[in-house]
Amino acid sequence: MTSNPGGTWPHAPGFIEGDRPRIVTSRFEYEDSYTLQRYLATDGYSGLRAALGRPATEVHDEVKNATVLGRGGAGFPAGNKWGLTPQGVWPRYLVVNGDESEPGTYKDRLLMERDPHQLIEGCLIACYAAGLSQCFLYVRGEMALAQERIATALNEAYAAGYVGKNILGSKFSVDIVLHWGAGAYVVGEETALIESLEGNRGMPRLKPPYFPAAIGLYGQPTIVNNVETLANLPWLLRNGAEAYTAIGTATSPGTRMVAVSGHVKRPGVYEIINGITTFRDLLYGEEFCQGIRNGNELKAFVPGGGSAPWFTPDQLDLPFEASQVGPAGSMLGSGAIMVMDSTTDIPRAALTLTRFYAHESCGKCTPCREGGTWLERILSRVVDGKGTDADLDQMFEVGESICPGAFPHASNEKLGITAVPFPYRMNTICFVGPSAYAPVHSALTLFREEFEARVTKRTLIPVTAVAQ
Amino acid sequence: MARLTEENVRLAREIIGRYPKPRSATIPLLHLAQEQDGHITNDAMAHIGELVGATSAEVYGTASFYEMFKFEPVGKYLINICGTMSCALMGGEELMHHAESRLGIHMGGTTSDGLFTLEKAECQAACTEAPCLQVNYRYRYRVTSENFDTLIDQLQAGELNSEIPAHGTVASVRQHIPADRGVGAVAPEDVTEGPAWLDGKAAL
Numbered sequence A: 001m002t003s004n005p006g007g008t009w010p011h012a013p014g015f016i017e018g019d020r021p022r023i024v025t026s027r028f029e030y031e032d033s034y035t036l037q038r039y040l041a042t043d044g045y046s047g048l049r050a051a052l053g054r055p056a057t058e059v060h061d062e063v064k065n066a067t068v069l070g071r072g073g074a075g076f077p078a079g080n081k082w083g084l085t086p087q088g089v090w091p092r093y094l095v096v097n098g099d100e101s102e103p104g105t106y107k108d109r110l111l112m113e114r115d116p117h118q119l120i121e122g123c124l125i126a127c128y129a130a131g132l133s134q135c136f137l138y139v140r141g142e143m144a145l146a147q148e149r150i151a152t153a154l155n156e157a158y159a160a161g162y163v164g165k166n167i168l169g170s171k172f173s174v175d176i177v178l179h180w181g182a183g184a185y186v187v188g189e190e191t192a193l194i195e196s197l198e199g200n201r202g203m204p205r206l207k208p209p210y211f212p213a214a215i216g217l218y219g220q221p222t223i224v225n226n227v228e229t230l231a232n233l234p235w236l237l238r239n240g241a242e243a244y245t246a247i248g249t250a251t252s253p254g255t256r257m258v259a260v261s262g263h264v265k266r267p268g269v270y271e272i273i274n275g276i277t278t279f280r281d282l283l284y285g286e287e288f289c290q291g292i293r294n295g296n297e298l299k300a301f302v303p304g305g306g307s308a309p310w311f312t313p314d315q316l317d318l319p320f321e322a323s324q325v326g327p328a329g330s331m332l333g334s335g336a337i338m339v340m341d342s343t344t345d346i347p348r349a350a351l352t353l354t355r356f357y358a359h360e361s362c363g364k365c366t367p368c369r370e371g372g373t374w375l376e377r378i379l380s381r382v383v384d385g386k387g388t389d390a391d392l393d394q395m396f397e398v399g400e401s402i403c404p405g406a407f408p409h410a411s412n413e414k415l416g417i418t419a420v421p422f423p424y425r426m427n428t429i430c431f432v433g434p435s436a437y438a439p440v441h442s443a444l445t446l447f448r449e450e451f452e453a454r455v456t457k458r459t460l461i462p463v464t465a466v467a468q
Numbered sequence B: 001m002a003r004l005t006e007e008n009v010r011l012a013r014e015i016i017g018r019y020p021k022p023r024s025a026t027i028p029l030l031h032l033a034q035e036q037d038g039h040i041t042n043d044a045m046a047h048i049g050e051l052v053g054a055t056s057a058e059v060y061g062t063a064s065f066y067e068m069f070k071f072e073p074v075g076k077y078l079i080n081i082c083g084t085m086s087c088a089l090m091g092g093e094e095l096m097h098h099a100e101s102r103l104g105i106h107m108g109g110t111t112s113d114g115l116f117t118l119e120k121a122e123c124q125a126a127c128t129e130a131p132c133l134q135v136n137y138r139y140r141y142r143v144t145s146e147n148f149d150t151l152i153d154q155l156q157a158g159e160l161n162s163e164i165p166a167h168g169t170v171a172s173v174r175q176h177i178p179a180d181r182g183v184g185a186v187a188p189e190d191v192t193e194g195p196a197w198l199d200g201k202a203a204l
Helices: A036-041 A045-053 A057-064 A078-082 A110-112 A116-130 A144-159 A192-199 A227-233 A233-245 A281-282 A344-358 A366-383 A388-403 A432-446 A450-453 A464-466 B006-016 B020-037 B042-052 B056-063 B084-090 B091-105 B147-156
Strands: A093-098 A134-139 A175-180 A222-226 A255-264 A268-273 A300-303 A338-339 B077-082 B116-121 B133-135 B139-140
Touching: A036 A116, A036 A144, A045 A116, A045 A233, A057 A078, A057 A116, A057 A233, A078 A116, A078 B020, A078 B091, A093 A116, A093 A192, A093 A227, A110 A116, A110 A227, A110 B020, A110 B056, A116 A144, A116 A175, A116 A222, A116 A227, A116 A233, A134 A144, A134 A192, A144 A175, A144 B139, A175 B020, A192 A222, A222 A281, A227 A233, A255 A281, A255 B006, A268 A388, A281 A300, A281 A338, A300 A344, A300 A432, A338 B084, A344 A366, A344 A432, A344 B084, A366 A388, A366 A432, A388 A432, A388 A450, A432 A450, A450 B091, B006 B020, B020 B042, B020 B056, B042 B056, B077 B091, B084 B091, B084 B139, B091 B116, B091 B147, B133 B147
Parallel strands: A093 A134, A093 A222, A134 A175, A255 A338, B077 B116
Antiparallel strands: A255 A268, A300 A338, B077 B133, B133 B139
């Protein structure tokens, strides 16, 4: 890899050896996986050819039948999302969300860097099936290599007749425009992404409408799909919905990419079987992370990106299945698992996340702009040993103003607490605000003693004493 | 300092032509300006406004939202060290301290020779390779103090010039849509019908 000259610094393989289903990472083992030559030698663009040989509605039905869950975070089925566009309103656009920046998430970048043609083919299939007349591929600003690989791939694909006018000699024509951002986490929210693509500050739009499929780019129906979601389509069109749903479970078919980082022996990006693989398999399995570093005990882990409430070893046997993880108090989100071993300073770990969200607040909603900053400041003070016990309850109070009511958390046998299911209610128009609270809430709920050991206990003076 | 050069205006027009509305090209053109000058100047913003049909204040309004745009010169090499959870768990904060002492500047500062600017960055999507950093958006993985020192030595000696362009250039490859292959962008209000391939029949 050009970014790792001489291989001096090791890098996640991104695929697992052995006989396992590989839907999106099948080319990762090749050094030249990103070239058109390699792509064509490994079934490349045959999914597109299969799609164009059928009427668009049939292709749309194939994707619907496969229940391809959105891999960006919300897990909404892509086929259904495409169906939300209003009848008879044209043009419709496709915006690809390659603004991967959720803490812990590392998969879309690999897909863009190592197999850009697969993504391009996925975009083409989506445009064909849903009648989308132009595609904008929005890549995160900081990902220079991904931008270069996609630009090269697009140039190759245009020259070879796979993108642009009369694709493969058919009546299907669509342009794909590479666009990159300039550094703002909130732009990963789909309406903020659209604002940014219109040349504005990347602030989320007021809802409703809840989906840009109704009103999106330039006020037109717009489908926003995640990179990994689209990368599934070439395989799906080559092999059919039946083969796709034969992998995984009925409600979570196929595979998904997960990144496991933190205190495991072998951190990495792995393509796992949806709905079946458990967190225990992933963290301790020989083919995956091989256990906790230095033989330490597992203390806690974040199961689905920095925004997700935390789990402890009690939840290790849950599979990657939203219908089980949700009631257990968290979410699968963007497939990012961050692992903390017994040596972890929990308040400090929580601060690294809360600081991120406070910093990335776009400032539109007061509860997030002010609340996030308050949480960061209070938590900072506690971490520095300058807090008091009143600060701990104050953090819950601030959180309550961002997310009113019970906030989701996991059950814990030792503490004798039962789970509060996901999701939460929120006073903000996007998830940045609640995400600043999630790590604070989880850490305080599950590891309160670590905070108490850090703060000064105040002696409260009774009001009557002051009055005298 | 510095409106876009003639060559960049040509590129700018090509970029603008890809979008149904010119304003969408604002961020790509800001990148182009930063590539030209190393940072964003007032003249460039005014010029971009003329090209996309916005006031310079509107262009600044957009530009100032995004962290990658710098309004004052930064070092030739912008070093972003990640401070979010996965990196912090694996020694990211210690790496920042080491970087500060090696370069003799604080986070946000630039060395007096104008070669390096240090910044604390948020998650860079290399979490399994923690702690990580970027030099002008080129990754370095599992960086130890020794790795960092070697990197600085190499940058100072100019050994990485071919891999890492000076600050301002992000991707060094551009998309180019050949005139005879592109469909061309159409303003949304000029589109009244659905696409031709939605006629109930296979396209091929």
